[in-house]
Amino acid sequence: MALGDALIALGGSFLAAGIIARLGTRIGLPTIPLFMLAGIIFGPHTPGLALVDNPADLKVIAALGLIFLLFYLGLEFSLDDLVAGGRRLVLAGVLYILLNVGGGLAFGFAVGWGSREALVLAGVIGISSSAIVTKLLVDLGRLGNPESRLILGIIVVEDVFLALYLAVLQPVLSGADTFAAAAISFGKAFAFLIVLTALARWGTRLVNTLVTTRDDELLVVMFTGLAIFTAGVAEELGVSDAIGAFMIGLILSSTKAAPRIRQLVHPLRDAFAALFFFAFGLSIEPGDMLSVAWPIVIAVAITVLLNIAAGVLAAKLNSFGRMEAVNISLTVLSRGEFALVLATMALAAGLDTRLAPFIAGYVLVLALLGPLIASRSEPIARALPGGRKRRGRGAPEEKDSVP
Numbered sequence: 001m002a003l004g005d006a007l008i009a010l011g012g013s014f015l016a017a018g019i020i021a022r023l024g025t026r027i028g029l030p031t032i033p034l035f036m037l038a039g040i041i042f043g044p045h046t047p048g049l050a051l052v053d054n055p056a057d058l059k060v061i062a063a064l065g066l067i068f069l070l071f072y073l074g075l076e077f078s079l080d081d082l083v084a085g086g087r088r089l090v091l092a093g094v095l096y097i098l099l100n101v102g103g104g105l106a107f108g109f110a111v112g113w114g115s116r117e118a119l120v121l122a123g124v125i126g127i128s129s130s131a132i133v134t135k136l137l138v139d140l141g142r143l144g145n146p147e148s149r150l151i152l153g154i155i156v157v158e159d160v161f162l163a164l165y166l167a168v169l170q171p172v173l174s175g176a177d178t179f180a181a182a183a184i185s186f187g188k189a190f191a192f193l194i195v196l197t198a199l200a201r202w203g204t205r206l207v208n209t210l211v212t213t214r215d216d217e218l219l220v221v222m223f224t225g226l227a228i229f230t231a232g233v234a235e236e237l238g239v240s241d242a243i244g245a246f247m248i249g250l251i252l253s254s255t256k257a258a259p260r261i262r263q264l265v266h267p268l269r270d271a272f273a274a275l276f277f278f279a280f281g282l283s284i285e286p287g288d289m290l291s292v293a294w295p296i297v298i299a300v301a302i303t304v305l306l307n308i309a310a311g312v313l314a315a316k317l318n319s320f321g322r323m324e325a326v327n328i329s330l331t332v333l334s335r336g337e338f339a340l341v342l343a344t345m346a347l348a349a350g351l352d353t354r355l356a357p358f359i360a361g362y363v364l365v366l367a368l369l370g371p372l373i374a375s376r377s378e379p380i381a382r383a384l385p386g387g388r389k390r391r392g393r394g395a396p397e398e399k400d401s402v403p
Contacts, residue, residue, distance in 0.1 A: 012051040016042045017278045030132050032336040033367035035274045039281020055282040065276025067245040068269040071227040074249020075262050092314040093157025101126030103306045111295055113352040120346045123165055124359055129336030130155045136374055147324035151331050167193055170240040173349035189239040196247040208255040223261050242341055280340050288357035296361040307333045326381040334370030339363050
């Protein structure tokens with residue numbers, strides 16, 4: 001592709017993603033599925049204007065989106081917050097993962113697309129979108145709610161699980177055909193994680209010296225270089241660029257420059273992540289989503305039921321009432337960026353061709369449905385049996401117990 005054509009395609013992709021998302025956000029829709037929808041609309045598989053004929057042309061740009069997305073997640077992650085939440089918060093997060101990932105794995109094997117595909121589906125169905133969940137809590141004004149701390153705790157536990165899950169999944173997806181090959185692949189991934197974990201634990205002073213500067217321009221150059229370089233090394237070792245980016249973000253989160261890095265990386269994360277979601281949409285043929293419509297419907301129904309069960313258990317565990325249980329269940333329902341990360345890995349590994357359109361349709365439905373019903377959690381809670389309590393004049397509202 002000529003330079004002029006490449007620049008037009010890249011600029012057009014940014015504009016198309018921005019325009020579609022801007023229209024959607026006016027009616028309260030989250031941006032992640034809208035960016036993906038823009039890629040489908042202006043992709044090569046949809047009639048009309050195709051901004052990019054070959055999704056591979058945006059491969060490096062899309063990879064940067066994934067890197068900055070996971071790098072920022074690492075920066076935001078805090079093991080101290082998880083420990084401070086106490087045993088019940090951790091247990092609630094673990095129960096959520098066991099129910100949802102376990103249900104996703106069962107669905108994956110039931111659909112019969114293959115064992116590796118089932119492992120991918122377990123993560124897709126089991127892990128909620130931290131970006132959408134966090135934004136929902138802010139937009140709905142619920143950050144001060146008592147159950148919101150628990151919701152954020154569940155997200156943190158999911159992040160821990162995601163880091164370990166990606167590290168284990170990559171060797172499996174690499175297609176090692178013998179136990180020895182799989183063991184060597186996993187050993188390299190594990191050794192790389194140990195090195196980065198040791199650096200996070202004992203090398204903070206060294207890393208702090210490397211990135212400490214009063215000049216914002218130089219700081220951006222340094223953390224960008226570290227994120228991309230570490231992601232590249234991880235990819236070469238078969239660990240996945242995503243986990244490499246997450247780990248270097250985790251390391252930098254302990255430095256004195258961390259607050260400035262979080263602020264400076266925002267525009268990079270937002271811009272390139274939009275292209276990551278857009279590029280994924282380019283690879284999806286709308287007709288393929290129709291061919292897996294029933295698996296999508298079943299998976300969405302399973303996810304709703306599992307989230308309700310997990311929300312009720314988490315509420316009981318923390319002595320919350322009916323309203324809090326409904327809020328927990330519906331707020332963590334959305335799926336988004338992590339599902340698409342797994343879909344990208346599945347595409348690169350050459351897994352069953354039905355996976356990508358299934359994940360695209362599943363994410364589109366839940367990323368749109370989740371925020372819409374979460375914003376109506378109060379009338380939903382009141383509509384449940386026993387959801388209305390009589391109150392005396394001026395008396396505080398009674399707290400319903402979770403049935």
